[in-house]
Amino acid sequence: MEVLESWIGPPIQDSFREILKTDDSVRVQAAVDLFRGRFKDVGIYENEVYPGIPEALAELVASGHVLMLATSKPEPFAIRILEHFDLYGFFTKVFGSAFDGSHSDKGDLIRHILATESLDPSVTVMVGDRKYDVIGAYQAGISCIGVLYGYGSREELVEAGAAALCESPAKLVHHFAT
Numbered sequence: 347m348e349v350l351e352s353w354i355g356p357p358i359q360d361s362f363r364e365i366l367k368t369d370d371s372v373r374v375q376a377a378v379d380l381f382r383g384r385f386k387d388v389g390i391y392e393n394e395v396y397p398g399i400p401e402a403l404a405e406l407v408a409s410g411h412v413l414m415l416a417t418s419k420p421e422p423f424a425i426r427i428l429e430h431f432d433l434y435g436f437f438t439k440v441f442g443s444a445f446d447g448s449h450s451d452k453g454d455l456i457r458h459i460l461a462t463e464s465l466d467p468s469v470t471v472m473v474g475d476r477k478y479d480v481i482g483a484y485q486a487g488i489s490c491i492g493v494l495y496g497y498g499s500r501e502e503l504v505e506a507g508a509a510a511l512c513e514s515p516a517k518l519v520h521h522f523a524t
Contacts, residue, residue, distance in 0.1 A: 354497045355476035357418050357443065357450035382420075382445075390423055395431050396495050402515030403436035406522060415440045416459055416472065416482075418450045439463065452482025460486060473518065474498075480506035493518060 353361040362377040363369060381389075406413060413436055417424045421442030428434035441459050443450035449458055452474075460467060472483035475496020480503060483490035492503030494513045503511060512518040 351497050355418070355478045357447065359447050359450065386423065390426055391430060393427060393431070395433065396515065398515035400433065400436075402519045403433065405519045407436055409519075409523065411522060413437050414459060414463070415442070416452065416455050417442045418452060418455070418478070419443065420445050452478045453485030454482075456482050456486035456488065460488070475503075477502050477506035480508050491518065491521060 353365065358378055358381065359374055362374045362381075366373055366377060368374065403413065415424060415428070415437050417440075419427075419442050421440060421444070424442040425434065425440050428437065428440065434440075439459075441449070441455060441462075443455065449455045456472060459465065460470065467487040470488045472479055472488055472490040473493060474480060474483070474490055475493050476498040479498075480490040480492060484507060489509045490507075492498065492506075492508030492511045493515075494500055494503070494511055495515065500511065510521060512521055
């Protein structure tokens with residue numbers, strides 16, 4: 347399980363390069379295509395919403411925060427997942443990677459969002475559960491709050507440099523209220 351979870355978070359092409367132990371882009375893309383073939387109809391719904399997330403999102407939006415999703419998943423998949431779990435309405439915009447792999451690097455994606463939305467990096471915060479979120483945020487010049495109810499560990503998030511850690515969605519809301 348530990349090995350499997352290590353592949354959650356980075357761009358899928360990177361994970362398959364590591365799994366297959368190859369830089370052969372044709373082999374990597376074939377693996378990505380096979381994975382996505384199942385994911386688009388079945389795997390996409392094999393997710394669970396962490397307890398307290400809908401309530402936390404509702405509170406953040408009600409208190410005036412603008413929420414945007416930044417994910418390495420292909421954007422159409424991210425939208426379908428949010429819609430399936432009735433979370434889409436909480437987000438002003440959803441940004442993900444393209445099927446060709448562009449914007450799959452979190453730093454590139456966040457820089458793209460900042461530019462596209464004309465966001466001020468000094469008041470923009472990434473919330474993430476893996477080191478890729480923290481590293482990408484800092485590469486893009488914004489802060490990152492690590493959440494401990496996801497796949498990353500406390501050690502991973504601290505080592506990556508998360509500005510703060512929140513153990514639950516309720517604590518995340520409290521963090522933004524202070």
